Amino acid sequence: MRKLPAALATAALAATAGLVASAGTSPAPAAASTTPPNIxxxxxxxxAWNLVQHMPNVQRLQSDGTTFTNYTxxxxxCCPSRxxxxxxxxxxxxxxxTNESPDGGFAVFRNRGNESRTFATALQAQGYTTAFMGKYLNGYLPKDLYTPPGWTEWYGAGNAYGEYNYNLNENGTLVHYGNTDADYLTDVVSxxxxxxxxxxxxSHKPFLVEISTFAPHGPFTPARQDLDKFPGLTAPRTPAWDTLPTNAPTWLAGNGPLTAAEIQKIDIDYRKRAQAVQAVDRMIDGLRQQLVDSGVADNTYVVFSSDNGFHMGDHRLVEGKQTAFDHDVVVPLVIAGPNVPSGISRPQIVQNIDLAxxxxxxxxxxxAGDVDGRSLLTLVTGGPTAPWRxxxxxxxxxxGASPDDPDVQDAxxxxxxxxxxxxxxxxTYVEYDNGEREYYDRTTDSYQLRNTYAGLSAARxxxxxxxxxALKNCHTNASCWTAGHVS
Structure with a gap:
């Protein structure tokens, strides 16, 4: 399969013209009778990026669309990113x-009124049929049968990291899934x-669907049909493998070399992660084929991304995330659809605040003026010279993560x-609240192994x-755009 048809619908051209207009250029005339694109x-x-090599359908999506290589x-x-x-x-x-109250989690997100101002509420108000499936926010409990605003259909899970034996809130009805092959969560939401x-x-109405998998989050549970795949696969050994950066911050500096047991676990778990994303990869293929079968592929944007990256042995870290190193903050973002160039990479500095x-x-x-991000499709239509942060x-x-946080790192x-x-x-420049600093010149140190902050001039x-x-204190689209232009 399964290349999205190349023809561009008039509707998509009109919508994209509006996107460009949002960045300050003149809008093209829009056809009043067209159907807005689906998402x-x-x-x-x-x-993490190192799993994409095991996902042929994601690679096919890249061939059919645009990949943002500096997407952070x-x-x-999980919860802050989402x-x-x-x-x-x-x-x-x-x-x-964070993932938990009082500094994060679902309750904080909801209590601060964030749920009433999402891309789902905005699109539903525009007449879109919307659906959400899978993992929402840490602390969400499907047994409460709560459906957030903005979603026409809702299939939300709570603690379903094990992929089997979980509950879904299916439009106000609690449905239990067990331990059979058919209950595997990624296949269910697919x-x-x-x-x-x-x-x-x-229905001939525009639609938005977000499918949010738990895979490949720990405990790294593959579908049973994938358990024998990738025999002998081990975690990538980059130059940062089992290596501390010079002048490492205090929280990291005490880590000694990886033990044989830690390396063995990393390798086993990396293989399980590669196995776990096979169901995700099949899902992407199935969704794109359904778009073709339903006759709407020409007028649908397909977007693939991750909420965060993951380290496995780099910088003497075992398994986890949360750092400012690229293996944790730089993740895939691929977009294919109307007027999106095929097989193109864009190097601009884009972020997850740009998706909404x-x-x-x-x-x-x-x-809204208080949205910090900016529409990404200005880069697609404007090309590599389009103005950007x-x-x-x-x-x-x-x-400070509690022991029951699924993202606690206790090793x-x-x-x-x-x-x-x-x-x-x-x-990459990092300021810790204890006064420590890091600076990595990635033009000569792409794996971030030499913290050279001490050698910078006072002016720098x-x-x-x-x-x-300026960035950490911006609060509007205009101020964050201005603050994002740095030297």
Missing amino acids: VFVLVDDL VTDSL SSIFTGKFPHDTGVF AKGKSFIQRAAA PTFERVGGAAV TGSLIEHHGP RNGMPTTYEALRTATY KATLHSDLD
Whole structure:
């Protein structure tokens, strides 16, 4: 299969013209009778770039669309990242910095009113049929039968990391899934996604569906049909493997070499992660085929991404995330669909705060002034010379995870203390709240092994601090756009 047809629908051209207009250029005339484009958004959990090599259908999506190679998350942690995706706002504006109250989690996201201002509420108000399937936010309990605003159909799970023996809130009815092959969660949401596309397309209304898998999050449970795949596969040994950076921050500096037992576990778990994403990869193929079968592939954006990355042995860290290193904050973002060039990579500094305004502009919705991000499709239509920000912001509060947090890292020192970081195309700068600093020149040190902050001039240090301070204190589209242009 399964290449999306190349023909461009008039509707998509009109919608994209509106997207470009949101970035300050003149809009093209729009045809009043056209149907706005649909959106299929697949969000996976803890998928790092090193797993894409095992996902042929994601690679096919890349061939058919555009890949953003400098796409970063606002925090390499599930709930803060997902909160930014839903709202287009940094953690300092959503108020969600961790997975649990009082500093994060579903309750904080909801109590601060974030649920009433998401891309789902915006598109539903534009007449879209919307559906959500899978993992929502940490702390969400499907047994409460609560459906957030903005979703026409809702199939939300709670603690379903094991992929079997879980509950779904299916539009207000609690449904239990057991331990049979047919109960495997990724396959369940895949089938529901295809069913939704079929029904929504038949209604001749625009639709949005987000399918949010738990895979490949730990405990890294593959579908049973994939348990024998990739025999002998081991985790990648990059130059950062089992290596501390020079002048490492205190939280990391005490880590000794990886033990034989730790290496064995990393290798076993990497293989399980590769196996677990096979169901995700099949799901992407099935969803795209359903779009073709339903006659709406020409007018549908397919978006694939992850809420954060994952480290396995790099920088003497065993298994986890939450750091400002690229293996944790730089994740895949692939978009295919109307007027999206095929087989193209875009190097601009984009973030997960850009997804909500992108989806909103696709649907013709206005983007609120307090949204921190910006529509990404301006880059697609404007090409590599389109104006764009040069710096991204990462915000993290830590360590402090409770023992029942699914993202707690209880093996060696793996959870950084509170920090803010500035990442550009060429460097990463980190400020910890204890006064420590990191600076990695990635033009000569792409694996971030030499912290050279101490050797910077006083003027350069002052500029870095000022640039980071402006980003972490911005609160509107205009101010965050301005602050994102750094040296």
